[in-house]
Amino acid sequence: MVNSKIDISTEQKILAAAKKVFLSKGMAGARMQDIANEAGINKAMLHYYFRSKEKLFEVIFFEAAQKLFPTINLIFESDMSLFEKIENFAEQYITMMSENPYLPLFVLNEVSKGPEVFIRKIWSKQSGPHPQKFLAQIEKEIKKGNIKKISPLHLLINLISATIFPFVAKPMIQFTLGLDELQFKNVMEQRKKEVAKLIIDSIKR
Amino acid sequence: MVNSKIDISTEQKILAAAKKVFLSKGMAGARMQDIANEAGINKAMLHYYFRSKEKLFEVIFFEAAQKLFPTINLIFESDMSLFEKIENFAEQYITMMSENPYLPLFVLNEVSKGPEVFIRKIWSKQSGPHPQKFLAQIEKEIKKGNIKKISPLHLLINLISATIFPFVAKPMIQFTLGLDELQFKNVMEQRKKEVAKLIIDSIKR
DNA sequence: ATACAATTTAACCAAATGGTTGACAAAGAT
DNA sequence: ATCTTTGTCAACCATTTGGTTAAATTGTAT
Numbered sequence: 344m345v346n347s348k349i350d351i352s353t354e355q356k357i358l359a360a361a362k363k364v365f366l367s368k369g370m371a372g373a374r375m376q377d378i379a380n381e382a383g384i385n386k387a388m389l390h391y392y393f394r395s396k397e398k399l400f401e402v403i404f405f406e407a408a409q410k411l412f413p414t415i416n417l418i419f420e421s422d423m424s425l426f427e428k429i430e431n432f433a434e435q436y437i438t439m440m441s442e443n444p445y446l447p448l449f450v451l452n453e454v455s456k457g458p459e460v461f462i463r464k465i466w467s468k469q470s471g472p473h474p475q476k477f478l479a480q481i482e483k484e485i486k487k488g489n490i491k492k493i494s495p496l497h498l499l500i501n502l503i504s505a506t507i508f509p510f511v512a513k514p515m516i517q518f519t520l521g522l523d524e525l526q527f528k529n530v531m532e533q534r535k536k537e538v539a540k541l542i543i544d545s546i547k548r
Numbered sequence: 549m550v551n552s553k554i555d556i557s558t559e560q561k562i563l564a565a566a567k568k569v570f571l572s573k574g575m576a577g578a579r580m581q582d583i584a585n586e587a588g589i590n591k592a593m594l595h596y597y598f599r600s601k602e603k604l605f606e607v608i609f610f611e612a613a614q615k616l617f618p619t620i621n622l623i624f625e626s627d628m629s630l631f632e633k634i635e636n637f638a639e640q641y642i643t644m645m646s647e648n649p650y651l652p653l654f655v656l657n658e659v660s661k662g663p664e665v666f667i668r669k670i671w672s673k674q675s676g677p678h679p680q681k682f683l684a685q686i687e688k689e690i691k692k693g694n695i696k697k698i699s700p701l702h703l704l705i706n707l708i709s710a711t712i713f714p715f716v717a718k719p720m721i722q723f724t725l726g727l728d729e730l731q732f733k734n735v736m737e738q739r740k741k742e743v744a745k746l747i748i749d750s751i752k753r
Numbered sequence: 754a755t756a757c758a759a760t761t762t763a764a765c766c767a768a769a770t771g772g773t774t775g776a777c778a779a780a781g782a783t
Numbered sequence: 784a785t786c787t788t789t790g791t792c793a794a795c796c797a798t799t800t801g802g803t804t805a806a807a808t809t810g811t812a813t
Contacts, residue, residue: 387761387762472720497738501742503717507717512708596790601770
């Protein structure tokens with residue numbers, strides 16, 4: 344009766360399988376049977392450990408969101424210099440995405456389709472992005488005359504666009520330019536410095 | 549028996565409804581009944597005019613792809629100067645996306661999920677993007693010493709990232725920054741010049 | 754050992770979903 | 784007028800899909 348030693352292995356197998364299936368097919372395209380097959384277990388187990396498809400999806404979705412946003416916030420809210428933040432953001436984010444290429448498109452897509460209730464849940468848990476401190480820092484640097492007068496808003500959008508978009512458009516970029524997995528990874532590796540250079544050069548006086 | 553005057557109105561109603569539903573819910577999330585309701589007609593009509601969900605989806609998908617890619621190609625393959633191309637691309641693309649905000653995420657998402665057969669069909673129809681001439685032009689300008697020595701590949705990726713990403717991440721940007729529809733549209737309007745400036749400044753010597 | 758709780762499975766079930774059918778109305782063509 | 788083609792619909796069908804159940808198996812504390 345003590346909760347004692349629930350075999351964590353099955354639950355983990357389900358989570359791993361669900362992550363794989365949801366990330367590649369999305370909530371609407373994923374089938375519970377797919378997840379069960381992928382995990383090599385009976386479909387009923389999915390409902391035993393997680394009550395419904397929606398609940399299971401939420402777990403995976405928040406896990407994904409946690410991986411995406413706190414990274415931004417940790418960097419944006421640290422007390423690094425502006426240039427250091429830009430360099431760190433490009434570096435860390437591209438590293439993370441290289442290891443989880445499906446993540447950004449998955450989250451972006453579900454956020455855009457999902458009902459607002461999801462979005463509110465993320466933000467209310469402080470898991471959403473908080474770029475305010477970063478924006479304020481930019482304004483301060485402008486006032487101090489350390490960087491060019493640019494719109495902080497567009498600077499932020501430029502940075503995240505240049506960093507994230509290549510992964511959202513990965514299959515299309517690969518096909519259009521004829522890059523295999525390794526080549527794509529190399530290009531993204533170069534991009535860590537390329538993005539930092541692009542953004543920093545655009546504000547350096 | 550002559551094909552004479554098929555009432556085009558019903559077919560158009562279906563196409564408009566299908567576009568709306570597919571673009572907002574995606575292939576997997578869309579229901580035939582939704583489309584019929586949206587069009588205000590009987591579900592059987594969908595199968596009368598288009599044979600199956602897949603066929604109907606393909607029509608909408610290619611229509612969407614046609615709207616996205618030929619725009620790129622027309623600009624990239626014209627004989628404008630490099631700077632003009634960059635300015636024109638940002639301008640025209642942002643205009644088009646402001647009118648069809650769901651388009652980029654829809655296409656990107658379906659391309660990433662869809663089987664390769666889709667992708668090949670697009671490219672084989674010359675509907676896919678062909679940035680080769682643009683890339684060659686960049687190299688030429690570098691050799692002529694007109695612009696800085698940068699990677700043409702990253703320049704291209706920077707340009708399309710800065711242009712397209714804000715629309716892919718629209719709901720998230722809106723929520724994070726608290727922008728309503730009008731404010732978002734205004735920011736995107738500013739971006740036409742902001743993007744051109746960012747990219748051109750990064751290569752101007 | 755034995756009782757009791759936790760885990761796992763095969764078989765089911767009801768609702769949803771893509772697709773079909775047959776009757777019927779509208780519109781031309783003869 | 785009537786015959787034929789085209790367009791429309793309500794009802795229906797087969798399969799898929801998320802979810803349930805009851806029985807069996809495994810683990811655990813006494």
